[in-house]
Amino acid sequence: MKRSRFPLVVTVLVMLFFYLPVLVLVVNSFNRSRSSGPWTGFTLDWYVRLFGRRDIWEAFGNTLIIAVSASAASMLLGTLAAFALHRYRTRLQDAHYTMVYTPLVVPEILLGISLLLLFVALGVERNLTVLFIGHTTFCISYVTMVVLARLQDFDFAMVEAAQDLGAGPWTIARRVIIPLLAPGIFAGGLLAFTLSIDDYVISFFLSGPGTTTLPIKINAMIRRDAPALINALSSIMLCVTFLLVGLSQKLNKENRT
């Protein structure tokens, strides 16, 4: 029997469309040519140079601090929000759901501008804390959505069963709820982490002198530095992001049976 080639062709085209630019970028990060033009030979020079740049390290540090703290905070707050949304269905909760959902669909630039206006109005200086708060606002939404999805198939009779068997609230949380929701919470947290690392728009509005994050730094470098250097930096970020997304999906699938 002759199978249609069509699905295969479409798949290949889509993959090319998505990943060809990425592939070019990664290949070029090993290209000796400064301008990412034609291939002039293999080198690790750009990576070596990257390690020598203090300003990049600093931006990297900032990004990491923000991503870790924002995803940690959103794991806690997002989980609590998901619980509140799942357990109680009132009109207030419907409003709450909309509020949690909105940051996922509103153009990021609006979120960035409004946060900026808020901090300016409050007269707060643009430091790491401001960035942390900004990132947490959108990260919470992602964690909440992931945890909420897991709560859909969480049998609350288990909480009663644990209570019935003599467990107090703390034991129930520690031995039943957290172990069962942990994969969801971590998956949400990892998603938040990758989004925070990548974020440009919100960071653009909220970062100030000394609080540059990596994406902002890369943008600035485009004007001044060798494209190959940017390629190398982007390749590293790409790897990290892929790794985390993969991990997040694996966690989310676990215990789903």
Place this chain on the structure above:
Amino acid sequence: MAFLEFQNISKTFDGIPAVDDASLEIRKGEIFSLLGPSGCGKTTLLRMCAGFERPNAGRIILNGTDITDLPPNERRVNTIFQSYALFPHLTIFENIAFGLRVARKPDVQVREEVEKMLQIMQLKGHEQKKPHQISGGQKQRVAIARALANKPEILLLDEPLAALDLKLRQRMLVELDAIHDEVGITFIMVTHDQTEAMGISDRIAVMNRGKIQQVGRPAEIYETPLTSFVAAFIGDTNFFVGQVAPAEDADYCTLRIEGFDPVLCFNDKKLQPGQTAYVSVRPEKFRIHTEVPEGHSRLNVLRGKVTDVIYEGGHTDYWVDGPGGYRISVTRSHQRFGLDEAPITWGADVWLSWHADDGYMLEQYREDDEGLLRLPSPADASLLTELPDES
């Protein structure tokens, strides 16, 4: 003295009563069933016993102690949930050990107790599996083992067999009985299935609309129903209404039922002449004859015409149009079918006879309860025949 006592328990949800002034006394070591249609408040009553709901009024007394306000984790009562609610992230062993671990029992003791439960519940060899790797029947046994490992004084079971398929349900019922014999503690079981309740229970409380209708042994409930609800919900029956007139024997009375010859009925309710009596007669209490039966003083006889015959193998159900517009459901069991039992077919003129002791007077009659009967009332039946013919 009662082991567990519900005293005038009421519970409302958003102002709507779920359990209404229920009082019950449950004895130590018995299998007690709460039986009623879905939504009648059985689960709510059970959950109040477990401590998951607080009654709006009334007290619950266990072994002389008022436990009404104790939280679930401080009651020596354990529940088998309808969904079993096993912990999916723990092995079968750790599921059963959960209560013991929470109570911080030493490891050796935990191992010993769990091993014992695995033995009783025939779960040996499955202890390292996760709940999703075992069958429905095994899950249920794990749920029971997990509850019993806590050494409760009462085991509460909410529709324990509802999630199983029919064959397994019958087997688990026998198993439950065996487990009860083995551990000897009090079981309180919720079910909407009368055969389940009749088969296993020492005593049954029949509930309807949040109220307890009757409490008694299965045979008492079946043979001497107090209300039209109990008579119609458990098994099938026929209701007759008549005016009481005196009879020769003071224990009996004569009922004047429209269209009937005077009907003799056991008068344990001591109704006085002129009062209205409602009587329930079960389908198998009737004998069906093709000739006038030989009468005696306690036998009631009526004439009718067979309108439907439903052969079910071991027995046949007949619907007989009797006098006064009554449509009567009659069951005849077959011992020598086709040999010396005369065949009775659709349209046959028959006589029905029943003993005066076999009609049971009800304390309470509600017309709605007729809707629970198998037989449609003649009014409904005429509706059926008026349906347009499709051919």
